[in-house]
Amino acid sequence: MAACHRSGEAEIEIEIVAPSSVEVFGAVNGSGLNGSVVTASGRDRRDVVLQVDGLVKSYPLITGVVFRRQIGIVHAVDGVSFELREGETLGLVGESGCGKTTTVMQILDLAKPAGGNVVVLGKDTATLSRAQRKHIRRDLQVVFQDPLASLDPRMPVADILAEPLRTHGVPVGRRAARVAELLRLVGLGVEHINRYPAQFSGGQRQRIGIARALALEPKVIVLDEPVSALDVSVQAGVINLLARLKATLGLAYLFVAHDLSVIRYVADRVAVMYLGRVVEIGQTDRVFEAPAHPYTQALLSAVPLPDPRKERARRRIILSGEAPNPADPPAGCRFRGRCPTFAAFGPERRRRCIDERPVLSHQGEDHQAACHYAQARAVL
Numbered sequence: 531m532a533a534c535h536r537s538g539e540a541e542i543e544i545e546i547v548a549p550s551s552v553e554v555f556g557a558v559n560g561s562g563l564n565g566s567v568v569t570a571s572g573r574d575r576r577d578v579v580l581q582v583d584g585l586v587k588s589y590p591l592i593t594g595v596v597f598r599r600q601i602g603i604v605h606a607v608d609g610v611s612f613e614l615r616e617g618e619t620l621g622l623v624g625e626s627g628c629g630k631t632t633t634v635m636q637i638l639d640l641a642k643p644a645g646g647n648v649v650v651l652g653k654d655t656a657t658l659s660r661a662q663r664k665h666i667r668r669d670l671q672v673v674f675q676d677p678l679a680s681l682d683p684r685m686p687v688a689d690i691l692a693e694p695l696r697t698h699g700v701p702v703g704r705r706a707a708r709v710a711e712l713l714r715l716v717g718l719g720v721e722h723i724n725r726y727p728a729q730f731s732g733g734q735r736q737r738i739g740i741a742r743a744l745a746l747e748p749k750v751i752v753l754d755e756p757v758s759a760l761d762v763s764v765q766a767g768v769i770n771l772l773a774r775l776k777a778t779l780g781l782a783y784l785f786v787a788h789d790l791s792v793i794r795y796v797a798d799r800v801a802v803m804y805l806g807r808v809v810e811i812g813q814t815d816r817v818f819e820a821p822a823h824p825y826t827q828a829l830l831s832a833v834p835l836p837d838p839r840k841e842r843a844r845r846r847i848i849l850s851g852e853a854p855n856p857a858d859p860p861a862g863c864r865f866r867g868r869c870p871t872f873a874a875f876g877p878e879r880r881r882r883c884i885d886e887r888p889v890l891s892h893q894g895e896d897h898q899a900a901c902h903y904a905q906a907r908a909v910l
Contacts, residue, residue, distance in 0.1 A: 573798075579782050616749070617776070620799050637784070668746040674754055681739065690742055691708075691738070695746070754786045804865055809901070810898065824901065894906075
């Protein structure tokens with residue numbers, strides 16, 4: 531008998547082999563979590579499980595305590611569009627404050643958005659009744675960033691995993707077997723069933739969060755920065771677990787992250803957001819090998835390379851200034867104030883960036899960028 535509250539956890543954490551940094555950067559680009567390349571033609575044959583079209587969300591900017599008044603509007607999400615297909619992983623990336631989490635919350639709310647449409651498994655969320663909304667939640671689940679904050683500290687694992695089953699009317703006789711099955715799926719044993727979240731490591735808590743999301747056998751899982759709060763060695767184990775679950779259960783993932791090296795490893799496709807808009811979207815290998823939008827190029831130039839000689843020789847793209855105020859975004863291109871391409875232009879070419887809002891335009895097969903002067907270039 532070991533005199534340790536966490537005896538036996540090490541063997542659980544190392545069941546899945548963690549890739550090194552070299553392996554992550556050397557992975558097959560665009561291969562996604564299950565390692566199978568998703569080609570454009572193969573993708574077209576898959577059903578769309580989540581479609582977001584022109585999504586808009588803004589918040590009133592209020593001042594005062596006693597005499598409150600609105601002084602402006604924060605445009606958190608402005609015309610975001612993308613789709614997620616069966617068995618696919620779409621990475622949603624961008625700086626803090628770009629609108630990633632707001633987009634996710636609008637999808638998970640399953641209510642009528644302020645603007646645009648959200649269609650989940652062929653059903654427009656704006657038209658759902660209360661009963662239909664509850665039913666569709668079985669197929670759309672979420673894994674949160676902080677596993678400790680997302681798990682009730684007063685409930686043992688058995689109750690945490692049984693709660694969604696109870697809420698959705700799964701018979702009592704099937705719950706115990708399902709809880710045990712969920713623990714096995716995420717690499718934990720039934721001996722952990724009566725333990726509380728505080729008695730687990732960070733990686734194990736995230737596995738419990740994943741198990742809870744799997745309880746109702748969903749088709750789509752939203753992963754809101756699921757590994758950013760974990761140590762690097764534990765991150766790899768959780769990512770590989772997600773890969774195995776995706777391949778085994780045929781899941782579709784909307785993977786929100788700010789770590790581009792993780793996105794390159796896990797995602798089939800990637801959407802880059804800036805100040806509430808999608809500025810580039812496409813198959814992961816195409817976006818990473820030849821980004822066409824200056825913002826994407828700047829983000830990728832900040833990703834470290836495993837080869838020290840290449841890392842020393844590369845030229846980084848340094849953005850000047852701060853991101854604009856979302857309560858008062860600039861007209862035309864919202865990125866122009868920090869754009870190195872815009873800075874190099876003369877007055878005539880700048881005029882288009884100032885006056886016209888850029889829209890997504892094709893840069894090749896399954897690759898679009900919202901830039902008037904988009905030009906693909908290798909950065910990594």
